[in-house]
Amino acid sequence: MSDIAGAYEKTGYLNKHYKFFHLKDSDSRKFDYHYHDFDKIIYLLNGRADYMIEGKKYLLEPHDFIFVNRNEIHKPIVDFSIPYERMILYIDHSFIEGYAKDDYDLSECFGRTFKEKTNVVRFPAVVTRELYETLRRMEENDKTSGYAGELYGELLFLEFMVQMNRACLENEFAYHHTAKYNKKIIDIIQYINENLSEELSIDDLSENFYMSKYHMMRQFKEETGYSIHQYTLEKRIVTARSMLLNGVPAMVAAMECGFKDYSTFARAFKKKLGSMPSKIKG
Known part of the structure; x- marks a missing residue:
């Protein structure tokens, strides 16, 4: 077992079809909100932890499986009075999407998190x-x-994904619906993600959701760890990056993600990701 949690955020990248970790933390540490451009499955072996995902707080129990879709903002909140042990899979979404056929789809277990809202x-x-x-x-x-x-490892990974999708389809009551969240904030998060091409000003959001600006901004920060501006900008950039990787022209990606011009998009993209949009190849 490798104990690499100290480097977890620095190694949050994926350059192959999947990546496996078995982590065990005993020393107290704070996890920051973060996101990935790949999917993630976490299996909690031991520990006391809550998991924050896009404004929802899940109270976990050992042997829970947590699905984190690519670009979802998340972090664990851990009680380190006992060791925090988990197995983690980083998963290249395009790889498992390549196994979608008429009668099965290995990404279905992630898709169902939207349907089941957990x-x-x-x-x-x-x-x-x-x-x-x-x-x-x-x-x-x-x-x-x-x-x-390496080949055998990939076969085992595919076996796991088949087992997981079967389990999700055959155990309809397995989805855990006891997350704590502020419904207004979840509605705002959903609205932002569905309307990235729009202006999404604080005034407009406040009017649309019948909340005072300052109360809405304070509640959003408390529930997500991000200001509304930060959250919207992060989502615009990571969505644009996904579009670029899928071959969408940079100017089109910029417009569809709410940037008014290419120069503004390029500056924000480089500041956040360290490279120009033109360097991202699909």
Whole structure:
């Protein structure tokens, strides 16, 4: 088992189809809000933790699975009186999307989090055990240098994704709907994400959601860790980046994500991501 949590945010990138971690933290530390341009599944082995995802607070129990979709802003809040242990999979969304056929889709387990309006699933023990065993085999394969180890690891990853999607489809009551959240703020988050091409001014949001500007801004910050301006800018940039990776021209991505001109977009993009939009190739 590798204990690399100290470098977790610095290593939050993915340059292959999937990446597996088994982390265990005993020393107290604070996790910041962050997001990734890949999907993530977390299996909580041990610990006391809540998980904040896009304004919702999930009270976790050991053996919960947490689904974090790409670009979702999130962080754990951990009670370090006992060790915080989890297995994590970083997943290239385009890779599992490539396995979408008429009768199955390996990204369905992520898609259902939107349908069910929750990011946490809690399976029966026998189902959880089967999923854990496959993760354990992935970990053992990573530790060894056996014949065709990389290929075997990918096969185990695909086996896990098949098992996970079957589990999600066959256990309709596994979706955990007890998250704590402010419904108004969740509605604002949804509205922002669905209207990135619009101006999204504080005045307009305040009027649309019948909240005073200052109360809305304070509540949003408390629930998400971001100001409304920060959140909107982050979402515009990461959405534009996803569009660029899919071959959308930079000017089109800028306009569809709410930037009034290319120069403003390019400055914001470079400041946040460290490179110009023209360097992103689909």
